[in-house]
Amino acid sequence: MSSQPLPMTALDATTQVSLQAISVSKSFVSGHVQSTVLHDLTLNMCASELTLISGPSGCGKSTLLAILSGLQGADQGKVIALGQDLSLLNLRALERFRLLHTGFVFQGFNLFPALNALEQVELPLSYLGLSKTEARRRATESLEEVGLGPRMRLRPSELSGGEKQRVAIARALAKRPELLFADEPTSALDAANGQIIIDILHRIARTHGTTVLCVSHDPRLVGHADRVLSMEDGRILSDHRPTSLPTGSGYGTEEPSA
Template sequence: MSAREPRRATPEASPALRAEGIAKAFVSGKVRTQVLEGLSLSIDAGELTLISGPSGCGKSTLLAILSGLQKVDAGRVLALGSDLTALDSHALERFRLRHTGFVFQGFNLFPALNALEQVALPLHYLGLPDRQAQERAMQSLDEVGMTPRIHLRPGELSGGEKQRVAIARALAKHPELLFADEPTSALDAANGQIIIDILHRIARSHGTTVLCVSHDPRLTHHADRMLSMEDGRILSDRRAEPLHHEA
């Protein structure tokens, strides 16, 4: 399988993500907890959308469903025109590999690999030759300011540096969709701001659709759209003022 050039958003493009009447519940013993019920939502292409809300409100579950990491109990999810709810596990895994990038609170790095190897690894799964994978990994690490640290392993990096490596790994695939779950919660203020700036730049410079779940209020100054959730429902849906759309 060869690498695919990223598809960029246009003003006339359909929503990058659409949820239609999705429901999700979790069962533990005899207790059934309804997390989402009949939720519908559209996410525009090329924008940074922030989902916030108290712990347990369903925002991380919504992110996992929209990214194809979790199945719905009812409803459907369309991503880049594909109905994720109709895909089998193999097709869903292939879709995530080719079209999505993920950034998690816990970084999800391999302890034995250095930064360059971390970023190049998914590119090998995409079928890129070693040289091309190395070049693209270097470009992504440079974009997040990690060039001087490419030969260091996670144990030799700070929390902020680990998160930058994780973002570079996602970015190197040229994803149309980037999902970030609490990307700044484990970081101090300075490193958190660096990560926020990088996510903002990815949406602006690459035309990537960035969907971020976070409690961090600083993200509201960079988001195109802000969704607030509570008890599995979207309570408010606000768009940024025109000034926030300036690069």
């Protein structure tokens, strides 16, 4: 069942399970009312794939993301990420695991106003123990990968929403994570920028062999995912793989051949 985070090609990647939820349940108590958000969920996610979890708000998809990424613990069941049972790790070890293996992209871009794009990306790298030059090299590379090479000296106030989200992606990407989690990455953006973002995430999965898990209620993203899980009321209703990218998106054709 466990998988090794090895470099993979797109072809054999579909067989590599990198992230698993096994009988995960989660409920919240508010006052005297206990509401179950996740009902005994089991699912496997594969490397080199962009998995999209979609569903209406309140269906539990963000909670699922929090649990799968180790930001929150499950009430029951367990999460195995890269062969590691996350419930066995303490807070310090979880932080270490996230530092080494996971990247995050949030709905709000959460960039430090004082830092330029390059520094935003370098910041987490410096905690990885990379040398200054290596951190700079990786940060530059990531920013170029998301198409921000020429704008890496600008601060968030000088960047558009789409560009800010690309900085946030570069920040997550520069760590070279095996797991990349994105929570509603496009909902603060217009359609065009949303397309760019989902395309970048998809490309990352293909070219880096990263397991990309994206949570969104945005139906426009469905066509860009390798796999779509529809959630409602804490359960997965459907699990399907769109056979082909929708026509007219304009971005599917740019997909690199990994």
